[in-house]
Amino acid sequence: MPQVLEFKLPDLGEGLTEAEIVRWLVEVGDVVAIDQPVVEVETAKAMVEVPCPYGGVVTARFGDEGSELPVGAPLLTVAVSVGADAGASEVGAGAASGSGSGGAGAASGSAGAGSGSGEVESSGNVLVGYGTGAPVARRRRVRPTAVAAAVPARVPVAPVVPVAAPDPVPDAVPGPVAVVSPLVRKLARQHDLDLRKLSGSGRDGLILRADVESAIRALAEGTSAPLPAGFAAPAAGAAPEPEAVPVSVASSAGRTVEGSAAQRIPLRGVRGAVADKLSRSRREIPDATCWVDADATELMAARAAMNSVAGPAAGPKVSVLALLARICTAALARFPELNSTVDLEAREIVRLPEVHLGFAAQTERGLVVPVVRDAQARNAESIGAEIARLTEAARAGRLTPAELTGGTFTLNNYGVFGVDGSTPIINHPEAAMLGVGRIVPKPWVYQGELAVRQVVQLSLTFDHRVCDGGTAGGFLRYIADCVEQPAVLLRTL
Structure with missing residues (x-):
């Protein structure tokens, strides 16, 4: 009988209490293997990929890219087959054994497990910052009907809301984006830039930070500056960016100084x-x-x-x-x-x-x-x-x-x-x-x-x-x- 298990953000060690979601590596409906990395997070120490200790079908994700989650918060749920039907769970089983050193956070999934009598196969831990050393299994997408059939009716599953498909972008480059640095991805995400529409100036088309900054400047200047190759300008009539509102800044002497909008930079990471x-x-x-x-x-x-x-x-x-x-x-x-x-x-x-x-x-x-x-x-x-x-x-x-x-x-x-x-x-x-x-x-x-x-x-x-x-x-x-x-x-x- 299938069960839905909840995987929570593990304790990443060294006093870290929260992490920012940089990039999801799986989608709802994907089949994941035991110890397969499912999300890339940024802590105050480093950028790490968090592997999931369960194998099965991803039924829900919690948290958008760019949001922060505290340790122990739900990260995703996985529909896991029990017993002999656990074909997906068997992939990568035992990968945690013989792993490199590093802190280990216990996988917190028992609270979300069903009441079935069979045992769910899992790695039992997450090797923080290092992965488990097992080869990452390829993701394969299953039909929504198959996902629904794999989950028992008595277990609530996040509803699937139909969303209208966006218009195809002819300039988008299919396949993985040629970006290595997580800083470049984060900078693009903060300015709502689609990296698939950028042509990198680095070796073999690698998108560099300079390419993203050039695109940001071009968008800020509108049509007065040339856009990078393959990058679309904002559509005519699009809502303009909100203007900075002047604010009052209190000085150390207790006086209020009127001026341009103050920039607030979060002290995190x-x-x-x-x-x-x-x-x-x-x-x-x-x-x-x-x-x-x-x-x-x-x-x-x-x-x-x-x-x-x-x-x-x-x-x-x-x-x-x-x-x-x-x-x-x-x-x-x-x-x-x-x-x-x-x-x-x-x-x-x-x-x-x-x-x-x-x-x-x-x-x-x-x-x-x-x-x-x-x-x-x-x-x-x-x-x-x-x-x-x-x-x-x-x-x-x-x-x-x-x-x-x-x-x-x-x-x-x-x-x-x-x-x-x-x-x-x-x-x-x-x-x-x-x-x-x-x-x-x-x-x-x-x-x-x-x-x-x-x-x-x-x-x-x-x-x-x-x-x-x-x-x-x-x-x-x-x-x-x-x-x-x-x-x-x-x-x-």
Whole structure:
């Protein structure tokens, strides 16, 4: 006897309580296999595909694309055959076994199950952010009559409302849309753009963000600007966009300022998570900052020598960030107080045995901090390769929650923005962050004479509860000594 099971948005781990629906991967009436991804959601950590633990026919979906759902809210319902008739459920059964690591949220479907005596086959869990490793079964659409027959009369099913089919668009490109970046899809969705009508300027027709922004500008300017190839202008007589209404904005002095419409940007997703973490850091951590200028000429020369090696001994290029990361792991081995966290409830300082090194990366989605796991066991080449991999994933929006959490110390290279110094805010619940400014030629007293050297400013913000200024100063001085004399590292290698 068929049953209708309700699949709820699972707990995505790491304190996440909600997710935004980016794209549905199935329609009502589709047949899905066990552990087949059914929806793509965006959390404050990453973009993830959520697999369904049941196999059967999708009878209802809850939530439109662009809407937010709390954890535990209904996501979709699936009509599942019980016993020997569960042909669709058998597809992908056991795919959850042998999966990669990651947090697991229990599938909440028992509440929506019928009272039949047979057992419904399911994977039993959802591997958050990773999928299950099983090949995704092809979707096949079934006739509405077949769906109705598969669902018992006593189980309510979302009614099917007939909708008039829209006029065919001759310029639409059949098949999947040539879009890779979820940011491009989200931008198009926010401005009601049909990506099937756009011609991409990227390789093999890939639609880039510039293509979408060009289409948005063209629509905003009407016929005064050329539209991208294959994009239709608004129909004549269409309702114009509502004009911005001037609003009164209260100033800090209590006065009201009349002016143009204020733009309100929701603090959610990555931006909201960063805002919450930084605010909590300022509230809870009594931080202090110290800094020092260092002569990085020898470090830059050492890096050039490493990257100039040819022949069998040559390896991938080593970046300055990778060298600084390796220096940090050596410094944390000498000053383990800074690789710790504070347990407020127990009023204890917890020193951590492994160094999970985070590094700040600016992306189109905002500031993210990918984490290099077990950095204390890696050399500069290995750290550099992992930083490159995580940076590429961050820019493409493919970082998993596990790659964005669990850091114990953060390295922030704000020199890429062309600034010399800053006072970093600690990445809660860590105890310290090292900031690195740009490396630029400056006058410097070298061996008793004035010379032009490559100088960098290093700043360390630390939690004053875990150590005093002497420890923080010793840590920063060791970093500066290794920058000025890379041979110092040989003592710890």
